[in-house]
Every structure is written in C-alpha cells, then in structure tokens.
Amino acid sequence: xxxxxxxxxxxxxxxxxxxxxxxxxxxxxxxxxxxxxxxxxxxxxxxxxxxxxxxxxxxxxxxxxxxxxxxxxxxxxxxxxxxxxxxxxxxxxxxxxxxxxxxxxxxxxxxxxxxxxxxxxxxxxxxxxxxxxxxxxxxxxxxxxxxxxxxxxxxxxxxxxxxxxxxxxxxxxxxxxxxxxxxxxxxxxxxxxxxxxxxxxxxxxxxxxxxxxxxxxxxxxxxxxxxxxxxxxxxxxxxxxxxxxxxxxxxxxxxxxxxxxxxxxxxxxxxxxxxxxxxxxxxxxxxxxxxxxxxxxxxxxxxxxxxxxxxxxxxxxxxxxxxxxxxxxxxxxxxxxxxxxxxxxxxxxxxxxxxxxxxxxxxxxxxxxxxxxxxxxxxxxxxxxxxxxxxxxxxxxxxxxxxxxxxxxxxxxxxxxxxxxxxxxxxxxx
Numbered sequence: 001x002x003x004x005x006x007x008x009x010x011x012x013x014x015x016x017x018x019x020x021x022x023x024x025x026x027x028x029x030x031x032x033x034x035x036x037x038x039x040x041x042x043x044x045x046x047x048x049x050x051x052x053x054x055x056x057x058x059x060x061x062x063x064x065x066x067x068x069x070x071x072x073x074x075x076x077x078x079x080x081x082x083x084x085x086x087x088x089x090x091x092x093x094x095x096x097x098x099x100x101x102x103x104x105x106x107x108x109x110x111x112x113x114x115x116x117x118x119x120x121x122x123x124x125x126x127x128x129x130x131x132x133x134x135x136x137x138x139x140x141x142x143x144x145x146x147x148x149x150x151x152x153x154x155x156x157x158x159x160x161x162x163x164x165x166x167x168x169x170x171x172x173x174x175x176x177x178x179x180x181x182x183x184x185x186x187x188x189x190x191x192x193x194x195x196x197x198x199x200x201x202x203x204x205x206x207x208x209x210x211x212x213x214x215x216x217x218x219x220x221x222x223x224x225x226x227x228x229x230x231x232x233x234x235x236x237x238x239x240x241x242x243x244x245x246x247x248x249x250x251x252x253x254x255x256x257x258x259x260x261x262x263x264x265x266x267x268x269x270x271x272x273x274x275x276x277x278x279x280x281x282x283x284x285x286x287x288x289x290x291x292x293x294x295x296x297x298x299x300x301x302x303x304x305x306x307x308x309x310x311x312x313x314x315x316x317x318x319x320x321x322x323x324x325x326x327x328x329x330x331x332x333x334x335x336x337x338x339x340x341x342x343x344x345x346x347x348x349x350x351x352x353x354x355x356x357x358x359x360x361x362x363x364x365x366x367x368x369x370x371x372x373x374x375x376x377x378x379x380x381x382x383x384x385x386x387x388x389x390x391x392x393x394x395x396x397x398x399x400x401x402x403x404x405x406x407x408x409x410x411x412x413x414x415x416x417x418x419x420x421x422x423x424x425x426x427x428x429x430x
Contacts, residue, residue, distance in 0.1 A: 024055065028320050029082035031061040031075070033068045033306065041336045042327075049326045056319060066197040069383070076100065083314040084324060087134060088199055089123035089304035090376035090386070096126045096133050097380040097423060102312045103131045107321025112328055112346070119369050120345035123304045127378045128425055136307035137328050137337060139345040141273050141365040141373070142204045143301075145259055146288040150267040153181050158288060162364065162371045165291040165299050168212075168239070175248050178267040185265035186258060187248040191272075192397070193256035201390040202376060203302050204270060205240070207292065210374050211300035212236040216389055217377050217413060222427050224413035228389070229406040236295060237393065237402040244397050260287075273365050277341040280361070291364050292372070299372040305343070380423040384416040 032042060039062060046058040061082055063071035069091070075081050076098075087095060095101050104124070105113060116135065124134035144166075151158065154177040159165050166174070178187035194200035206216060214232035217224040227233070243249050250258045250266050259269035260279035269275065270292075280287050292301050308327070310320045327333060334349060343365065344350035350357075356366040377385055388409035395405045417423060 025057045026055060026316055026319055027057045027059055028084060028314075028316055028323060029059045029061055030084040030086075030323070031063060031072065031082040032086040033063050033065045034086075035065075037336070037340070041333055045327050045330050045333050048330065048332075049323055052326070053319075053322070056323075058323060066195075079313075081311045081313045083311060083316060083320040085309055085311060086306050087309055089134070089136075089307055090199070090202075090378070090382050092124065092134055092307075092309075093126060093378045094380045094382055095309070097128075097426075100311055100313075101133045101309045102314075102317065103133055104135060104310055104321065104324075105132050107310055107317055107324070108135055109325040109329075112325055115346045115348050117345055117347060117350070117369075119303050119373060120307075122375060123345075124307055124309075134307040134309040135324065135328065136305060136345045137334065137349055138305055138342045139303055139369065140305035140343050141301055141303060141368050142207070142270060142292065143273065143362070143365050143368070144290040144292055145269040145271055145275065145279060146290055147259070147264055147267050147283070148286045148288050150178060150181055150184055150264075151288060154178060159290055159364075162291045162299055162367050166293040168293060168295045171293040171295075172239075175243065175246075175268075179246070179248055181267065183264070184267045186250045186254075187266070188243070188268040188270060189250040189256075189259045189266040190243075190270045191256050192250065192252040193254065195252065196390045196394050199386060201393050202386040203304075204272070205393055206376065206389070207300040207302050207372075207374060208240065208295055209233050209236045211292070211295040211298060212239075213296040215377075216385055217379070219377060222379060222381075222417060222422070224385070224410035225407075226410075228410040228413070229403065232296070233406055234403045237396050237406065239295070240393075241396050241399075241402060249397075273341055273343045273362060275341075276355070276362055277339065280341075287361075289361055289364050291368060299368075300374050301368040301372045302376070303369060303373040304375055305345075307345075379426055381413060381417050381420070385413050388412040 042060065050056060050058060119139045120136060123139060124132050126133050154174060156174050175187040178184050191200060212232050212235065214227060214230050216228050218227045258266040260282050292299060308324045310317050314320050334352060338353050341355060344353050344356055354360050355362045357363065392405040392409035396402050
C-alpha cells in the first residue's frame with residue numbers, strides 16, 4: 001500500500017508539473033483567411049514554430065475570405081482582437097486610423113525589414129506617420145492571360161514589355177475578332193464570378209479607369225465627386241458595359257475558371273497572378289502572359305495583397321512579431337507559396353522565384369510593379385470607397401446607367417468622409 005501511495009503521489013506531482021508547464025505557455029491568436037491549401041500551410045508553420053518555441057501555443061482564427069472584414073468587425077465589437085491579423089493592404093489606413101494596429105518595425109527581424117521590396121513597404125505603410133504597420137512575403141498584380149492558339153488564329157500582336165502593351169483600340173479589335181473564332185465561347189474572362197463581396201472589382205477594374213485617365217477619388221482633396229464620375233471614368237465604364245452587352249465577357253454565373261477550364265472556352269483572362277499556377281498546369285505552353293492594355297495615355301496595374309500586422313491590444317507583441325518573422329522565413333512555407341505562383345514581396349523570395357525573373361513566364365507581372373502599379377486609395381474611408389465602387393460596377397454590368405451609378409457612388413464616398421469630419425488628419429497633410 002505504501003508503494004502504491006508513493007507512486008500515486010509521484011504521478012500526481014508529475015501531472016501537476018505538466019499542468020503547470022501547460023499553464024505557463026504563452027498563447028497568441030492569429031486571425032487569417034485563405035484557401036484550404038494555405039490554411040494547411042499555416043498550420044504546419046505553427047507546428048514548426050511551437051517546436052522551436054515550446055513555451056508558445058499558436059491558436060488560429062479562420063475567417064472566410066468573403067466575410068473577413070465582417071468577422072474582424074465582430075472581434076472589434078467584442079473587444080477580442082487577435083495578437084496577429086492578416087489584412088488586405090488597402091484597408092490598412094482604416095485599421096491604423098481606428099487604432100487597431102501598432103507599428104511593426106520594432107517587432108520584426110531586421111534582416112526581413114531590409115529584405116522588403118519597395119512595393120511591399122508601400123503596402124504596409126500608413127501615409128500619415130510614414131511608419132510600417134504590416135509586412136508580407138508577397139505582393140500582387142493582375143495581368144492579361146492569353147490562349148496562344150486563339151491569338152495566333154486572329155494574328156494578334158504579342159507585347160514583349162509593359163511599354164509595348166496593347167492599346168484600347170487593339171484590345172477591343174481583338175475581342176471582336178476572338179468572338180468569331182471557332183471554340184471561343186467568350187473572348188475574355190474578367191473573373192466576374194468573384195462577385196462583389198471580395199475586393200476583386202476595385203482591385204482589378206480600378207486600374208482600367210486609372211489607365212483611362214481618372215481615379216476613384218482625388219488623392220489630394222480626398223473628394224470623389226468630380227473624379228469618379230468624370231467623363232473619363234464614365235467612358236471607361238461605358239466601354240466595359242459594351243463588352244458585357246456584346247457577350248464578350250464570361251458571365252458571373254459561369255464561375256471563375258473559364259480561361260483554363262476544359263475546352264478553354266475563354267480566349268483571354270484578366271486575372272490575378274495566382275491564376276498562373278492552375279492555368280499553366282492544364283494549358284502548358286499554350287498560355288501567354290501579357291501586360292494589361294493601355295486604355296488611355298498610360299498603363300496602370302494594381303498592387304497590394306494580404307499582409308501581416310500585430311494588433312495594438314496584443315498582450316504579447318514581441319512573441320507575435322517573432323511568429324510573423326518565423327512565418328516569412330520558413331523555407332517550407334516559401335516553397336508552398338512559390339508553387340502557387342506567389343508574387344514576391346521580399347527580395348530573397350524573388351531570387352527563389354524564377355517564375356518572375358527576367359525571361360520568366362511571369363516577368364511581365366513583376367515589371368508592372370515598378371512601372372505601372374497604382375495602390376488603391378490609402379485612406380480610412382477605403383471600406384466605403386471600395387464598397388460604393390463595386391456596387392456601381394455591378395449595377396452597370398447589369399444594364400445600369402454608368403454616369404448615374406458613378407455619381408451615386410461618389411456621393412456615398414464623400415458623405416462618409418463628411419460624416420467622419422474628413423477623417424483628420426487626412427486632408428490636413430496635403
């Protein structure tokens with residue numbers, strides 16, 4: 001009995017010690033989005049981080065891509081912000097202005113900060129204090145993908161550089177010709193299937209307006225009326241509405257992969273850099289990557305993607321920053337991102353990504369970053385800016401009057417800014 005009692009005491013003591021060790025673990029919560037592949041990749045990174053830091057427990061909070069901002073807003077209302085959050089770059093100004101994020105430079109390994117591309121720095125910088133609040137492994141862009149077989153059938157010119165991009169006239173002529181080619185059901189897939197709950201319309205279609213000579217808002221006066229609804233923007237949306245009316249654009253009901261779907265029913269695709277991996281896997285050498293067309297005097301392309309930040313309410317900001325640094329350096333994670341045609345936001349990752357190197361299949365996309373990329377408006381009103389614009393474009397694509405739709409959107413944007421007293425100090429810094 002004495003031995004049993006002694007063993008019981010020893011076991012009890014051991015269990016208590018284990019419980020104490022578990023209780024001593026520092027918990028950090030990480031809020032993120034992503035498809036199943038990325039979700040799995042994040043989980044494996046966390047396992048490796050915890051193995052290297054046994055006193056830390058990483059807990060993930062998943063939010064669907066289409067409902068991410070709503071879930072984050074719910075966390076704000078409940079005063080339960082995570083330690084680390086993934087955020088879409090154009091929303092950074094709103095989050096910093098609202099007091100949700102803290103500067104990230106003191107929390108991230110210096111070699112990573114020195115490794116950032118200029119566009120990566122830009123997407124994570126708050127324009128008022130010029131401080132860095134977020135960092136990512138990647139950036140992003142949109143290109144024009146083409147089916148070589150169909151382009152050869154119409155004798156289309158193949159641009160070799162951003163400066164050599166198709167003009168508006170060339171582009172629309174090719175759409176017309178492609179509509180008559182055997183096997184082509186739609187001349188172009190603009191990925192309308194992403195809908196209006198994602199950031200796609202503003203991200204991908206906004207540069208068409210900017211190339212045509214206008215913008216979503218005046219970036220000095222921070223007023224939308226007179227800019228978003230001016231003649232150049234109206235003309236650009238009239239042009240896009242014509243594409244839809246002519247039956248040239250893959251309808252929203254057809255999904256988001258008609259360019260590389262079986263039979264290749266779409267001849268062109270206005271698609272994100274991430275489309276390349278899946279399209280190339282099925283199309284092989286038949287895929288051509290082109291710069292976005294010039295719809296006016298200059299070219300324009302988007303940038304900005306999902307990046308990582310540490311919240312101001314985090315009880316463990318140093319550990320949160322340590323996890324972000326670990327994630328961005330993790331070799332297995334980088335290998336996975338590269339396999340998904342990840343667009344480099346770190347110089348070292350660019351060196352590991354021959355896809356974007358000079359002469360690489362996606363070199364045009366990387367060239368756009370330095371020559372034509374225009375960030376979405378870095379203003380706290382951005383949630384309203386993008387929502388109003390997306391609704392306007394959707395209305396136009398469904399037959400609405402472009403001028404009326406854009407005027408209504410501009411008024412919504414300006415009303416939001418007025419309701420927030422101009423979002424000071426925005427407006428004062430110009």
